[in-house]
Amino acid sequence: GEYTPTEVRDAAYLIDWVANQPWSDGSVGAYGTSYSGTTAELLCATGHAAVKAVVPGWSDFDIYESPGRPYGMLASSFVAEWSKVVSWLDHNQTEVLQRSVRRVMGTTADEAIAEHQANPDVFEKASQSRYKDARFGDFTQAECAPIHWQEEISASGVPMLVLASWLDAGTAEGALLRLQNFANPQKVVLMPTSHGGKAHASPYLVSDEPLDPVPSIAEQLQLQLDFFDHYLKGKDSGVEDWPTIRYYNLGAEKFLTADRWPPAGQSRLRYFLEAEGRLSASPPTAPDGSDSYEVDFSVTTGSNNRWSTQMGLPLLHLDDRSAADSLMLTYTTEPLPEDLQITGTPAITLQLSTTHPEGAVFVYLEDVAPDGRSRYITEGGLLLEHRKLSTNPLSDQAPYHSFREADAAPMPVNEMEAITFKLWPTSVLIKAGHSLRIAIAGADQGTFDRVPAEGNPVYTIYRGEGQPSWLELPVID
Numbered sequence: 001g002e003y004t005p006t007e008v009r010d011a012a013y014l015i016d017w018v019a020n021q022p023w024s025d026g027s028v029g030a031y032g033t034s035y036s037g038t039t040a041e042l043l044c045a046t047g048h049a050a051v052k053a054v055v056p057g058w059s060d061f062d063i064y065e066s067p068g069r070p071y072g073m074l075a076s077s078f079v080a081e082w083s084k085v086v087s088w089l090d091h092n093q094t095e096v097l098q099r100s101v102r103r104v105m106g107t108t109a110d111e112a113i114a115e116h117q118a119n120p121d122v123f124e125k126a127s128q129s130r131y132k133d134a135r136f137g138d139f140t141q142a143e144c145a146p147i148h149w150q151e152e153i154s155a156s157g158v159p160m161l162v163l164a165s166w167l168d169a170g171t172a173e174g175a176l177l178r179l180q181n182f183a184n185p186q187k188v189v190l191m192p193t194s195h196g197g198k199a200h201a202s203p204y205l206v207s208d209e210p211l212d213p214v215p216s217i218a219e220q221l222q223l224q225l226d227f228f229d230h231y232l233k234g235k236d237s238g239v240e241d242w243p244t245i246r247y248y249n250l251g252a253e254k255f256l257t258a259d260r261w262p263p264a265g266q267s268r269l270r271y272f273l274e275a276e277g278r279l280s281a282s283p284p285t286a287p288d289g290s291d292s293y294e295v296d297f298s299v300t301t302g303s304n305n306r307w308s309t310q311m312g313l314p315l316l317h318l319d320d321r322s323a324a325d326s327l328m329l330t331y332t333t334e335p336l337p338e339d340l341q342i343t344g345t346p347a348i349t350l351q352l353s354t355t356h357p358e359g360a361v362f363v364y365l366e367d368v369a370p371d372g373r374s375r376y377i378t379e380g381g382l383l384l385e386h387r388k389l390s391t392n393p394l395s396d397q398a399p400y401h402s403f404r405e406a407d408a409a410p411m412p413v414n415e416m417e418a419i420t421f422k423l424w425p426t427s428v429l430i431k432a433g434h435s436l437r438i439a440i441a442g443a444d445q446g447t448f449d450r451v452p453a454e455g456n457p458v459y460t461i462y463r464g465e466g467q468p469s470w471l472e473l474p475v476i477d
Contacts (some may be wrong), residue, residue, distance in 0.1 A: 005139060135404060175190060184450050190247040195310050204474075265477045266475070277330055279436060297442075301324070329459075338422060352469075355414060
């Protein structure tokens with residue numbers, strides 16, 4: 001199974017083998033992208049003394065929240081494709097994979113294939129495992145991720161170079177949570193790329209065709225070589241002088257640096273939902289107010305979004321969301337009088353009622369240019385049954401939901417409740433003259449399953465003085 005304790009134990013044998021080869025000096029480094037990046041990190045959980053440095057690239061930190069069940073919802077488009085790949089490998093059908101995957105031959109292959117005949121279908125199992133504490137084979141989903149191994153990985157003291165992207169599923173959040181909570185020496189680079197760093201993903205530069213990534217692939221590889229030269233060969237490659245975190249600032253289209261996260265000077269700024277689709281920095285003064293929205297299940301972020309990129313696709317068409325906005329409930333500020341720097345994890349609080357006990361809410365943060373063009377910045381969401389707030393074991397400041405079965409409950413019909421959740425972290429410069437927008441939906445067709453399976457919920461969002469709804473942004477003064 002993926003990232004299971006069994007897989008971690010197996011890793012110790014691999015390290016032994018490498019460290020004891022005649023061509024080895026006994027020091028082991030590991031790197032990888034996506035699944036193999038997580039595998040590289042999990043080597044640290046073995047506590048093996050030979051492991052000296054690892055580079056987890058665009059890797060999973062909490063597989064339930066990203067990429068398996070973001071917001072508590074099955075990311076069916078991604079999980080279905082991943083399930084196919086796992087099945088092909090289980091059955092030695094490597095011809096449908098990349099040329100670098102070699103078919104295993106002979107009696108050993110037959111025995112291995114037979115051994116995996118009883119493997120469960122990943123998509124079927126993921127569909128059934130709705131909660132973070134649900135069992136996925138022999139283990140719960142909570143046990144199958146680096147976050148589960150915090151104590152062991154921290155105790156290893158193995159230095160890490162962590163590569164991730166603001167726009168690649170939740171990989172940036174994983175990198176930041178690891179930096180804040182794991183004791184390992186870490187250098188973090190947050191890029192504006194697709195999964196694996198293959199293509200540029202900034203919605204300010206990319207439209208309907210992929211562009212070369214920043215940093216370039218050659219520069220990404222050089223970072224890794226310099227890191228390994230330092231920790232495996234003892235060379236002075238300048239790693240000690242690297243900033244703790246180097247992160248790309250969308251809109252400004254350049255990298256910034258910080259020695260801690262959140263960066264110095266961060267504060268929280270609220271924008272309140274108002275009448276006529278306005279978003280205001282001033283709290284509402286009207287005693288009552290609400291807007292109703294019948295969920296439009298045709299709303300979509302398209303087929304090249306932050307979730308589909310996990311299967312290698314570039315991010316496209318995020319530079320003009322006007323058509324999608326027309327199908328959602330939107331709130332927009334007046335043009336900003338000065339630049340606004342957003343860096344960190346936004347959050348949303350909606351006073352909401354619904355006509356159905358089941359449902360989901362998606363919120364998109366957008367930059368609206370003076371010509372009316374709206375660009376995707378980041379998003380958040382929540383399956384409403386997971387609305388209960390819990391204490392985050394990692395002490396992150398963002399709203400936290402346990403996604404455990406005991407904390408889940410249907411929404412009471414036509415009763416207002418406060419729904420609070422995070423959006424994925426970002427860093428973006430909103431320029432003077434531009435406006436901020438939030439677009440609220442109840443579906444993302446083609447990425448997530450329809451909730452509810454039948455029926456058309458109507459959401460009412462309250463925004464009066466006594467029941468305000470607001471967007472909270474992390475800003476840098």
